[in-house]
Amino acid sequence: MAVESAPEAPPTAAPSKGKGMWIGLAVVVIVIVILLGAVFGGLLGPPATAKPEAVYHVGYPGDAIKYLPTVWTNRAVWDAKWFFSEGLRDQGFIDQLKATGINVTQIVGTAPTTSQNPAILASATIFNENYTTRFSDSTVGLFASQAYDGIFVMSLAMAKANTTDTSSAAFKQAMRDVSNPPGTTIRPQEWAKAITEISAGRDIDYVGASGAVNFDQYGEVGSDYEVWGVNAAGTIYQKQFIAEGSWAPAPSPAPPVGTRSDVPRHPTALPIKFGTILSYTGGLGLYGPDIRNGTILAAENINNNGGVWGGAVTLVHEDDATNPTTGANAATKLITIDNVDAILGSLASSVSQKVYEVAKPAGVAELSPASTSPLFTTLDDVDLFWRTAPSDALQGKAAALYAYRDAGWRKVSVFNINNAYGNGLGDVFASGFAARGGQILRQVPYEPDKASYDSELTTLFTPVVSRAPPMRAPRLDEGTR
Numbered sequence: 001m002a003v004e005s006a007p008e009a010p011p012t013a014a015p016s017k018g019k020g021m022w023i024g025l026a027v028v029v030i031v032i033v034i035l036l037g038a039v040f041g042g043l044l045g046p047p048a049t050a051k052p053e054a055v056y057h058v059g060y061p062g063d064a065i066k067y068l069p070t071v072w073t074n075r076a077v078w079d080a081k082w083f084f085s086e087g088l089r090d091q092g093f094i095d096q097l098k099a100t101g102i103n104v105t106q107i108v109g110t111a112p113t114t115s116q117n118p119a120i121l122a123s124a125t126i127f128n129e130n131y132t133t134r135f136s137d138s139t140v141g142l143f144a145s146q147a148y149d150g151i152f153v154m155s156l157a158m159a160k161a162n163t164t165d166t167s168s169a170a171f172k173q174a175m176r177d178v179s180n181p182p183g184t185t186i187r188p189q190e191w192a193k194a195i196t197e198i199s200a201g202r203d204i205d206y207v208g209a210s211g212a213v214n215f216d217q218y219g220e221v222g223s224d225y226e227v228w229g230v231n232a233a234g235t236i237y238q239k240q241f242i243a244e245g246s247w248a249p250a251p252s253p254a255p256p257v258g259t260r261s262d263v264p265r266h267p268t269a270l271p272i273k274f275g276t277i278l279s280y281t282g283g284l285g286l287y288g289p290d291i292r293n294g295t296i297l298a299a300e301n302i303n304n305n306g307g308v309w310g311g312a313v314t315l316v317h318e319d320d321a322t323n324p325t326t327g328a329n330a331a332t333k334l335i336t337i338d339n340v341d342a343i344l345g346s347l348a349s350s351v352s353q354k355v356y357e358v359a360k361p362a363g364v365a366e367l368s369p370a371s372t373s374p375l376f377t378t379l380d381d382v383d384l385f386w387r388t389a390p391s392d393a394l395q396g397k398a399a400a401l402y403a404y405r406d407a408g409w410r411k412v413s414v415f416n417i418n419n420a421y422g423n424g425l426g427d428v429f430a431s432g433f434a435a436r437g438g439q440i441l442r443q444v445p446y447e448p449d450k451a452s453y454d455s456e457l458t459t460l461f462t463p464v465v466s467r468a469p470p471m472r473a474p475r476l477d478e479g480t481r
Helices: 017-044 061-073 091-099 118-135 144-161 169-179 191-199 288-303 324-336 349-362 392-406 420-435 454-461
Strands: 054-058 081-084 108-113 184-186 204-206 224-230 236-242 272-278 313-319 342-345 365-368 385-387 411-417 439-446
Touching: 054 392, 054 420, 061 091, 061 454, 108 236, 108 392, 118 144, 118 288, 144 169, 144 191, 144 204, 144 272, 144 288, 144 313, 144 342, 144 365, 169 204, 184 191, 191 204, 224 392, 236 392, 272 288, 272 324, 288 313, 313 324, 324 342, 324 349, 342 349, 349 365, 349 420, 392 420, 411 420, 411 454, 420 439, 439 454
Parallel strands: 054 081, 054 411, 081 108, 184 204, 272 313, 272 342, 342 365, 365 385, 411 439
Antiparallel strands: 108 224, 224 236
């Protein structure tokens, strides 16, 4: 008997166009939900955090000696490298740290330094040899050479202009005439040679103990920089040299050219009285004695070689205690009681700012051998503030170059004293480091003379949410060392 086969099933109908569209939309929605879940899950979950590889510290020894032992004690957690400004480049300070058990060989910093140009280095050699002989001190303190240059160059300008009126156009022009090229080279201790050239109507170019001392239109000088370290014996040494302008490919502007002032052929004796406002106590008290020695050596060199057309240079010294109010009071005394012709000082930028506020209305020039805040570039609008120490607008860039290019750090925090010096240098460094592609995690200011800095240190080392560094084009100066 035959078996009949089952009829074939009809073919499955294709889904309608409308139904396929809804399936596609469902797939898209599912994908979006998954992506949003991943994004929000990451935001709501534990964020990635970052700690600084290094801390750029702008401050003074008097405060740093209080909190660096705490950092050392907590080094297992607070393990960032310490990168110092020139305000902490002092052998006595390093000796104090070493005595507390800190491994000082881990310290690096930046500071202005003498040029490696043989023509300029010759002046530094003359000064250093005379300084060590005169004061029986094998170590020339930071900014002692800038103080010597300050007294020497102001005296040269007064001799050329034949006036002690530092508010006069003749003196201001003479400050640039005697310090900028062209002219006969004058070095430290060559006072007699300088007077001979000036009396003959010939131009001079003072090449100082601290460098070329070429004043620009703001009364400021350029500088080379060093990265300084501390060796196994606990002694500061030059770790790396950073030539002036190497952090910025553009050439430095040429010194301004002005009309040379006429000089009387037979001027009368010109006694000069300088007031100095330096720090012998307070946060910068370690630096004051050496800087005072620089001014004494300059005055002795001038007076032992005939003086200023026969007039003697005298000095009146005041201690500002690294305090702006004390510095302003010292300036008032020097101007109203001692009748000084000019002021050399101060060291801290915050103090120099207050001294300037007293000196400006009196028409008395102030020349600082150590105040480096960028604020003075625009603060002085009457050409009465000069400095033989370079602006931190330069040091901040040099420090940022080293931190990013040479040390290889990409995440750095800044710990700076809350005054004109600390905020100015801290800001310039932070801006320069970020411009190179680095990340500033935190910028923590601190007040001087506190009993404890535990709160600031805790903030400084608290991890922050990390981010990817910005994309940038390579810099022209990153291919060379």
